[in-house]
Amino acid sequence: MSEVKQAEDVALPSGADYLRNILRAPVYEVAQVTPLQTMNRLAARLGNSVQLKREDRQPVHSFKLRGAYTMMAQLTNTQRQAGVIAASAGNHAQGLALSGKHLGVSTTIVMPRTTPDIKVDAVKSFGGNVVLHGGNFDEAKVHAEKLADQHGYTFIPPFDHPAVIAGQGTIGIELVQQNGHLNYVFVPVGGGGLAAGVSVLLKQLLPEIKVIGVEAEDSACLKAALDAGEPVTLDQVGMFADGVAVKRIGEETFRLCQQYIDDVITVSSDEICSAVKDIFEDTRAIAEPSGALSLAGLKKYAEDHQLQDQQLAAILSGANLNFHGLRYVSERCELGEKREGLLAVTIPERPGAFLDFCHIIGGRAVTEFNYRYNDDTLANVFVGVRLMQGQEELEGIIQDLRKGGYPVVDLSDDEMAKVHVRYMIGGRPSKPLKERLYSFEFPEYPGALLNFLSTLGTHWNISLFNYRNHGADYGRVLCGFELEEQDLLSFTSHLRELGYQWKDETDNPAYKFFLAQ
Structure with a gap:
């Protein structure tokens, strides 16, 4: 099945087509016009006007409602009666469920088994039918497409469809109406639906406004696609900013971003944490990491390009945060600043x-x-x-x-030092060890740590272990193993078969300073 199961074949729209479709999008039947709030403290620090588009104020606390509703409102009566389906671990799921409730359309959302209860419960509260399947988004998506074929559901993609893009583009209309003198607009990029919609709208109306896409360093699928000249699939993505953890940008969203976005900047997890803090201090709002992404990019871009006395705006795209994740944000925001x-x-x-x-x-x-x-x-x-x-x-x-x-x-x-070693200082082996050190990430669900230990610990002796979880959808482990030189080939082969994300940390300076013999 293709990325998008469309109601009918649609030719690639032009910029003028998108402008017309965005102006006609019926999002305000369910969505809100969100405020563009001035950030006085940050503006004084940066020497520029800084405004924040508060999409966290939507009924589902995310911009995703706009695109989901726009596409669902265009379905035929037959398609509405059959129902719709999507795969999502969060914001798209909630937008789809609320849209279905408003339109009287049955919605099924396939979510990974690792999805926190707070997100599952939110989807159910809007009337969505939740199916838990797979350990990650890709597995959930494959199952959703299978169910769509079996039951005749229409698949509603999270970003790569002209109707979804047009719905997200309505944010651009509001930005122009709320401040027609903007010089720069910073837009978060995951699959590219929001960035495509906002950039195509702004470039039709006020092409002098610079549109800057912002990506997480460990999920930069747009940057990779721009470098290659076409969409490419990343080997892996970081999960801290899970709302933008997309391995491959959409075909149509890439076409538009390549044409209309002026620049792309990437930011680290620490810089995102710093932006979460800035948002709280100026507005008392608590953004999810992907929601604060564009502000992190605004700060970095303004510093790198020495912007002064400019009108800057960033989109706070969502606030569906697992509360326990704030511990990680609090620990890392000072480093990000x-x-x-x-x-x-x-x-x-x-x-x-x-x-x-x-x-x-x-x-x-x-x-x-x-x-x-x-x-x-x-x-x-x-x-x-x-x-x-x-x-x-x-x-x-x-x-x-x-x-x-x-x-x-x-x-x-040094990521390993910040995540693990600072909590392990003072532990050196009391006897000589032929030890190698590895870091791991794996989906977080009940029994995940036990499964991790069972699959790895039965083959080689574990000589060091530290587990860190900050309320995220994934666990992080630092693990030492006693390994002879002749064991390395079979050991690394075993790691690849297990499917965990892993990295050899044996030469890390923090390890050598504080933990190695």
Whole structure:
């Protein structure tokens, strides 16, 4: 089955066709005109006007309602009677369910078994029929397409359909009406439906407005497609910003983004966390990671291009956040703002050494200090320092420490150090080990950790283990194994067969400083 099961064959629309379809989209039968809110605190920091399009204020707390309703409203009576189906782990599912409730159309949504209860319950509350199947979105989508063929349902895609794109494009109309003097609009990119719809609308009406697509670094399917000249499939995507965790951009959305978007920028998870904090401080709204994505891009783009006195707008695309995920956001937002640095520092094992170290740090606030006695000569400490002037200040601290005779390594961008090692300081093996270290990600569901241990732990001895979950849909494990050289080939082959996302971390500096023998 193709990506989109359409009611009828549709020729590729022109920009003028999209403008007409967006103006005619019946979204306001169910959706709201959302406010464009000024962010005064952030604007003062950046030296630009900054406004936030509050799509979290929709009845389903996401923009996805616009596209789902627009496509469903165009179905024939026969198609409506048969019902519709979609695969989704969150926002598209809720938009589809509410649209079906309003139109009197039966909706079935196939969701991965790993979907948190809060999202499943939200879909059910809007009248959607939930089918839990598969361990990820791709498996759920295959099952949804199978059910569509069996029962005659119309498949409603999350992004790659002209009607869906037109529905999302209505946000562009509101932006122009609310501020006709915008210079830049920053749009989050997952599958590309929102970016395509907004960019084609703005370029028809006010082509001087620059439209910037923003992607998560570990899910940059648009950037990959632009580099290749056509849509490509990413090997894997990160799941922190799960609303944009798409391996392959749509064919039609790519065609439009390639033609109408002015630039694309990628941001890290830490930068997204920083944007979540900015949104809360200015508006008291709590965005989901993908919802804060475009603001993270706005901040980075403004700094990289030294924008001043410009009118900037970003789209807060959703706020369906698993509450426990805020723990991760809180831990990482200071790093995303370059207001905290993480360092591994070697100090002599003698009385007063820590005091001397603190004198070099000066009056700066130490946010974290982890240490455990190892031997009589040297000690490795893991230290966090709050920064007022960002990276430049951190580089100054590193130089001062080295001048003082303290070997130092900057771990501020070391993902393994931030996720695992900072919670494991002081654990070294008491005997020689032929150890290799690996990080893993796997879908989070009841029994997932037990299954992980059962499949890996029965073959090789586990010598180190740390499990971290911040309320996300996936678990993160750091695991050490006793492996002889001759075991490596069969071990890595076994990992590939298991299907987990994994990375060899044996040469990671944080591991060598604090955990290796």
